[in-house]
Amino acid sequence: MTPLPFKALSITEHQQKTPLTLLDYVEPELAEGEILIEAVAVAQNPTDWKSIDTGRNILSLPWVVGGDVAGTVFKLGPGVTGFEIGDRVISFAERKTARHSAFQTYPIGDISRTVKLPESYTFEQGATIPLAFVTAGAGLEAALGVRLPAPPADLPAANKGEPLLVWGGSSSVGAFTIQLAKASGYTVISTASPKNHAYVKSLGASDVFDYHDSDVVSKIRAAAGDKLALVYDSISENGSIEASVASVTAPAGIVAVILAPNPEQSTDKVKVVQTGARVASEDPQVGRTVYGMLEALLEKYALVPNPVRLMPGGLLGINEGLQLMRAGKVSGEKLVYRVRDTAF
Ligand SMILES: NC(=O)c1ccc[n+]([C@@H]2O[C@H](COP(=O)([O-])OP(=O)(O)OC[C@H]3O[C@@H](n4cnc5c(N)ncnc54)[C@H](OP(=O)(O)O)[C@@H]3O)[C@@H](O)[C@H]2O)c1
Known part of the structure; x- marks a missing residue:
């Protein structure tokens, strides 16, 4: 050429x-x-x-x-x-x-x-x-404390019986977050517009709710049971942080956000933590884990x-x-x- x-x-x-x-x-x-x-x-x-x-x-x-x-x-x-x-x-x-x-x-x-x-x-x-995957992986690992399975371990990890909410599952970052959370053993709940529900389920979410629905938070809470502690908010604007915080059903929780949060969005029970792709270069251990996981998933043709x-x-x-x-x-x-x- x-x-x-x-x-x-x-x-x-x-x-x-x-x-x-x-x-x-x-x-x-x-x-x-x-x-x-x-x-x-x-x-x-x-x-x-x-x-x-x-x-x-x-x-x-x-x-x-x-x-x-x-x-x-x-x-x-x-x-x-x-x-x-x-x-x-x-x-x-x-x-x-x-x-x-x-x-x-x-x-x-x-x-x-x-x-x-x-x-x-x-x-x-x-x-x-690359950009959206690294953002997803770094946030799960560094902000939510999700242990991505260490390649070349078998993927996906066994299901832990614990829910993880990905707010905005049809977004680029959300789509990779769902796949990584599922591969790490979580039962994934997500939100998207109805036209994208089948797509978001195909990525591994068990339940997907319409974020335009005024009852979306109560529907998520009902689906999650009382153990929802981890939320990845892959939108982090237009009310998604508040809705993510309100979705937590466990006694304590963390919401990872990828745009700057307002400090008042944390509550006694739920900590709002800012994350982003940058974490993978600032923390070499996180970087190695995330890029290692990317390589392993690509080799197995296991990343959508x-x-x-x-x-x-x-x-x-x-x-x-x-x-x-x-x-x-x-x-x-x-x-x-x-x-x-x-x-x-
Ligand atoms: N900090 C970082 O390192 C970092 C890295 C990457 C991205 N970001 C930021 O993260 C955001 C997402 O980036 P992206 O590339 O993933 O975006 P994207 O794919 O372009 O986002 C479009 C999607 O967002 C969904 N969406 C919009 N508003 C929503 C809401 N209120 N609730 C749920 N879903 C909603 C739409 O869903 P429907 O069409 O289904 O309605 C659409 O599929 C952007 O603001 C971006 O700047 C930050």
Whole structure:
């Protein structure tokens, strides 16, 4: 295949309102433990538009966003072992410089945030996984104290007879949280819009409730019995934290949230704890567990990727996807772009 040009979908103004454009760049130098990835597919996350609109985590201009990339190893940096040129990989882009973000033809990947992608997954499916999976795994392990089974142990773990609520099971993060909680031996209860109930059950939830229903909390409490202590709120806005807290039926509980909570949302009985993908890089033990689990699940073809909504236009098509997400028009799916669909 012909090499791609070095082009990045670039933010050129602070809080840019106009469509992002492609800018050229030169092939970057790699540091210890880094690889250059030839991107095949990239996926979009809410943090992409939030970063652009608020300026958060945009460290210089021009900047590039994007957390999820699937592709092949194009070049190895110093000290890299375990990867070879041409390997199929997925990587959770670090976004510490413009060159370490996903929305470009050759993003830099850190090997501690990269795993091999078996042939059983397409690149488009693979791109849906890294950022949301790591957020799910880190929150379960670090905030809720769920012990993810240590690969290569048999998966899933035996059922513990204990419930765990995942608020927002049709979201990208929620979908992976359900699968990880089930694989760790919990009976999973979740919430979603009715059109996504069958999908959320297919991921492993035993009961799914409509979060628009004014009785949703009492229905969850009735289904959970008196042992619901752990809640992963994969939405963490628009009343979901309060509803998650109210759903706890055990004498004490924890609600893990992935957006900043208001300190008053904790109660005497239920602690609201902030978590996020960042925990996996801040705590190397959590990182190793979560990426190890990811590798093991992929090898066993035991991880269901998010349903792919393939968007037209390659990297330039991301402009349309950003608008869809801003308008809240993404439901039970991940927006994915094939890099070679870009009109360079
Ligand atoms: N801190 C971190 O590290 C981190 C990492 C990843 C994501 N996040 C944040 O987590 C949130 C979710 O991200 P994502 O990528 O998973 O989002 P997403 O997949 O784009 O979310 C869309 C889904 O959210 C569901 N939803 C919306 N409001 C809901 C509510 N009140 N209750 C239950 N479900 C609701 C919708 O369900 P229905 O269509 O079924 O109604 C839809 O399927 C975003 O705010 C994101 O910024 C934080």
